[in-house]
Amino acid sequence: MAVRPHSAEHWSAVESLSTAQTAELQNRALVDQLAYVNSNSEFYRRKFAEAGVDPTTVRTAADLAELPFTEKQELRDSLEARRPLGLHQAAPDADIVQIQASSGTTGSPSYVGLTRSDIALWSELGARALYANGFRPGDRMLHGLGMSKGFVGGIPVLQIAQYMGIVDIPIGAEAGVDRLLRVQADQRPELLIGTPNFLAFLGEQAPATIGTAADALGVRAISVGGEPGGGLPATRQKLEELWGATSREMLGGTDLGCMYWGECEAQDGMHHHCPDLIAVELIDPDTGAVKAPVEGAEGELVYTALGRQASPLVRFRTRDHVVVTGTSCPCGRTGYKVRCVGRTDDMLIVRGINLFPSAVKQLVSEFEPVATGEMRIRADFDGHSTQKPLQLVVEYTDGVDETAQQKLAADIETRVRSALNVKAIVNLVPELTLKRPDHVKVNLIERV
Structure with missing residues (x-):
């Protein structure tokens, strides 16, 4: 039932x-x-x-x-x-x-x-x-x-x-x-x-x-x-x-x-609404120190299963990096809210600046409909750190002429530098060049 x-x-x-x-x-x-x-x-x-x-x-x-x-x-x-x-x-x-x-x-x-x-x-x-x-x-x-x-x-x-x-x-x-x-x-x-x-x-x-x-x-x-x-x-x-x-x-x-x-319905973060079934900690991913889940706090989620029998875990590091968006809500739920911005092990360090691919995705999406919103970060370096400019592959929409393409590339580079303090080089490609999502998760970073 x-x-x-x-x-x-x-x-x-x-x-x-x-x-x-x-x-x-x-x-x-x-x-x-x-x-x-x-x-x-x-x-x-x-x-x-x-x-x-x-x-x-x-x-x-x-x-x-x-x-x-x-x-x-x-x-x-x-x-x-x-x-x-x-x-x-x-x-x-x-x-x-x-x-x-x-x-x-x-x-x-x-x-x-x-x-x-x-x-x-x-x-x-x-x-x-x-x-x-x-x-x-x-x-x-x-x-x-x-x-x-x-x-x-x-x-x-x-x-x-x-x-x-x-x-x-x-x-x-x-x-x-x-x-x-x-x-x-x-x-x-x-x-x-x-x-x-x-x-x-x-x-x-x-x-x-x-x-x-x-x-x-x-x-x-x-x-x-x-x-x-x-x-x-x-x-x-x-x-x-x-x-x-x-x-x-x-x-x-x-x-x-x-x-x-x-x-x-407030749509400003996901509630922690299972404290009786999972104990959640927010930690500094570098030091492992526990952080208070107050509004604006950032860190990695760590879980301890409660009530689990077959495969229980204690203080499991997820590598999910979140920002706490609130500690109260009009909906009446009392669990704090988070937004997941990426995985700690997906974070890039570009000339000393920490950068999550999702942040770049949001900026590129702002240029629709001239751009399709599809983009990839082309990582031409080993590991997660580089001193080079960020290489971005961005799709332009069918029908956008060469002059508009040049403006689009320049505008995206300016927007990324302004918002993220990172220099980017944008390489434009035609619509439907990049693989579209299916049942496999979209990976915004392509290793070359």
Whole structure:
């Protein structure tokens, strides 16, 4: 039987608890989780012993700083040491009912096990995020995230929808633009979920593919995630104008859950609305020091799973770099809000200036319709640091003459220097030169 929301505003009562109530709830869950992990995970027993720490002394979320971080490479090593789910597996094989996989862009995929309880927990996390995004029980949803390869955007999103009482139409991004648009035209689902760049491309192709503009296809609410950019003003505006629908962001990942941050109707950041299921820390990515999540604070997100059985993680470094956009909200949710600006390991340092690709993408998008909005940073250097000007490849729109192209390139270079304090060299290319998004995330950096 589908779960129903406790109110018209929020999926769970937890989302509107006071700071004191939230802390009490989280601290109880944290003590229980650390005891479970220490008893059942060989990986963490070794890790805590080597660090000389006793997890049973951790009584509050503030005490987590006494424990070591968990790095992604440690999980890869753990998986290599013991297949199929690594030394950090903490539930018996007989209790594992599902295994999800990461994209594996740096080697073999990471694998995450789920018990029935874990699936229910993931579904609760996702329900809170999607409800904030405007998704409601009884709606129908076109599934535009990747359905293949064990990605969390596939089956787990289907499970979240079913848990919420939403009818999922699991076509998947791999089916391609034509199939997705024809299903949308036939079925007219009110909801659409996918990566922001792919859904924008999908909307642009509607008139030529099915003879109907996307805003006439019945979509009411769009949820975007899987890559940074859904919160960029230009990207949001494009999506909302194309589809005639609201567009809000969500954020998650393979290791902790499918999605566990969600943007409400205020559209100024994604709420932390699962303190009972995930303990979140904001850290300085260089020093590892914990930072207070006050408005304007920037840093990397670190997670400790609460209530997880099969593949629990403690102080896992995500490398997701965020900015805290607020600590209160008219919607009544009390969890602070963030905007993800990129991954810490995607950040470039151009002549001493820290630069996220999403910031450049936003500036280039401002030049539509003379430019298409598609761009890539061509990294002609090793690592993440360079003393050279930033090489940008930018598409101009069909019909733009040579004089206008020259002006476009000069204007973008001026805008980047003014806004980001970085010298850029713009190389213009014709429309549709750059690969368009599909079920694979868009990588704004091309290595040459």
